Amino acid sequence: MLNRRQFLGFTAASSASLMLPACYKAPAKIIPAAQDAQGHYIWQNWSGSEHAYPSQRLAPNTLDELKTTLANATAPIRCVGAGHSFNGQCATNGTLLALDNFSGLVSHDEAKNTAVIKAGTRLQQLGQLLESIGQDMVNIPDVNKQTLAGAIATGTHGSGYTLPALHGRVQSFKLLTVQGQELNCSTSQNADIFHAALVGLGSFGVVTEYTLENWPLAYTERQVTMLPLENLLAEWSDLYQKNRNAEFFYIPFTGLAMKVLHNQTTKAVTPRGVDKDMDSLMDLKKLRDYVGWSPSLRKRIAQMVADNHGTEYAVDYAWKLLASERSVRFHEMEYHLPLDAQLPALKEVIAVIESQRHDVFFPIEARVIKGDENAWLSPFYQQDTGSIAVHAYYEDDYQFLYTLIEPILKRYGGRPHWGKLHSLSDKDFALLYPQWQQVKAIRQQLDPQGKLLNSYTQKIWGVA
Numbered sequence: 001m002l003n004r005r006q007f008l009g010f011t012a013a014s015s016a017s018l019m020l021p022a023c024y025k026a027p028a029k030i031i032p033a034a035q036d037a038q039g040h041y042i043w044q045n046w047s048g049s050e051h052a053y054p055s056q057r058l059a060p061n062t063l064d065e066l067k068t069t070l071a072n073a074t075a076p077i078r079c080v081g082a083g084h085s086f087n088g089q090c091a092t093n094g095t096l097l098a099l100d101n102f103s104g105l106v107s108h109d110e111a112k113n114t115a116v117i118k119a120g121t122r123l124q125q126l127g128q129l130l131e132s133i134g135q136d137m138v139n140i141p142d143v144n145k146q147t148l149a150g151a152i153a154t155g156t157h158g159s160g161y162t163l164p165a166l167h168g169r170v171q172s173f174k175l176l177t178v179q180g181q182e183l184n185c186s187t188s189q190n191a192d193i194f195h196a197a198l199v200g201l202g203s204f205g206v207v208t209e210y211t212l213e214n215w216p217l218a219y220t221e222r223q224v225t226m227l228p229l230e231n232l233l234a235e236w237s238d239l240y241q242k243n244r245n246a247e248f249f250y251i252p253f254t255g256l257a258m259k260v261l262h263n264q265t266t267k268a269v270t271p272r273g274v275d276k277d278m279d280s281l282m283d284l285k286k287l288r289d290y291v292g293w294s295p296s297l298r299k300r301i302a303q304m305v306a307d308n309h310g311t312e313y314a315v316d317y318a319w320k321l322l323a324s325e326r327s328v329r330f331h332e333m334e335y336h337l338p339l340d341a342q343l344p345a346l347k348e349v350i351a352v353i354e355s356q357r358h359d360v361f362f363p364i365e366a367r368v369i370k371g372d373e374n375a376w377l378s379p380f381y382q383q384d385t386g387s388i389a390v391h392a393y394y395e396d397d398y399q400f401l402y403t404l405i406e407p408i409l410k411r412y413g414g415r416p417h418w419g420k421l422h423s424l425s426d427k428d429f430a431l432l433y434p435q436w437q438q439v440k441a442i443r444q445q446l447d448p449q450g451k452l453l454n455s456y457t458q459k460i461w462g463v464a
Contacts, residue, residue, distance in 0.1 A: 081147030127319025342386025426462030
């Protein structure tokens with residue numbers, strides 16, 4: 001029996017056995033200079049889609065130092081965590097502000113399963129901290145290298161029909177404004193600011209800590225299975241309604257989907273082992289490189305052993321299972337659609353890729369997220385949502401995401417993930433978010449001089 005990783009390795013080996021030369025060549029890339037004319041060193045985001053030359057790079061140690069920074073640093077002041085946002089929201093030629101020194105557990109309440117966490121804590125570290133106090137995150141995104149503040153500010157999510165995104169379990173947060181005022185924000189204190197700035201793109205001030213509502217620590221069972229896409233689509237509604245976490249990845253030009261399920265269990269630990277997903281991804285790249293000229297051959301090779309796949313299985317704490325290593329860089333566009341529009345839109349996305357973009361090999365990801373009420377700029381505000389995420393290898397051309405994919409996702413009423421690629425601006429968001437104008441007014445009140453706005457966020461907020 002071949003498991004998923006063996007299966008993907010086999011497809012690449014099969015293509016190589018045909019003795020065909022590689023047929024795909026990546027487009028030439030312009031590499032930006034390491035320094036600008038003033039001698040400032042380059043900053044780049046994780047995927048390499050954005051870069052800038054900050055004149056200052058600051059990492060305050062204390063709240064007083066942070067207040068001084070906000071008062072005196074060169075604008076625009078932009079917070080940066082892992083740089084995992086694919087758009088330009090962190091780029092600045094002014095001050096790049098890191099919260100690495102605002103990291104760790106402040107306190108917790110065992111009876112209420114709550115914990116106060118500093119905003120610069122990385123999600124992977126958060127899982128370890130919560131385990132040490134007998135708690136677990138309610139939901140976890142696919143990548144865990146981000147800071148808690150960066151993930152919450154962009155509406156980052158996992159998957160779960162009954163589970164909200166990360167911000168959905170925030171009870172309160174502390175916000176330091178550019179005027180140096182520290183505000184406690186919750187549904188009962190500074191409520192309008194809480195609703196507006198919870199998913200706030202780093203545009204309202206600097207969040208220094210969050211109070212999170214968590215789960216009691218328990219084991220989670222993980223199952224990963226390869227199956228024909230048509231079978232997966234037929235059972236998708238049942239899957240996401242009957243499993244705590246359900247998602248799937250469609251592998252372009254194969255007709256195959258990878259089903260990923262997570263559920264709470266009392267079974268004994270079965271460690272996940274070394275994550276080799278990125279090795280499998282490179283096998284798919286080889287298959288593209290060698291037989292991308294023939295979609296039918298590409299599919300035939302992939303399906304040669306499709307009936308002999310196995311199921312990956314693991315049991316452990318959720319924070320160790322729900323996120324995966326992402327060592328191969330990529331560009332990503334993700335939109336969140338009304339749930340009943342997810343599959344029709346996905347079918348169109350697959351059709352346009354497989355008819356016009358034979359260079360695509362990264363899996364297309366589909367997830368379901370519960371709607372929420374507290375965050376006015378949540379992509380899941382007042383609606384349960386089905387997400388579609390399309391990826392492109394970091395060395396490949398990714399403009400097709402804007403020209404071919406985004407029009408489909410917009411037509412189905414999608415809202416873009418705040419941390420990923422999109423072309424929308426102020427006028428678009430005014431139609432997608434009912435409280436948009438109120439949120440803008442609150443942001444303007446907290447940052448009247450626009451010290452926190454770079455060129456990207458100026459476009460978002462409609463600031464000239």
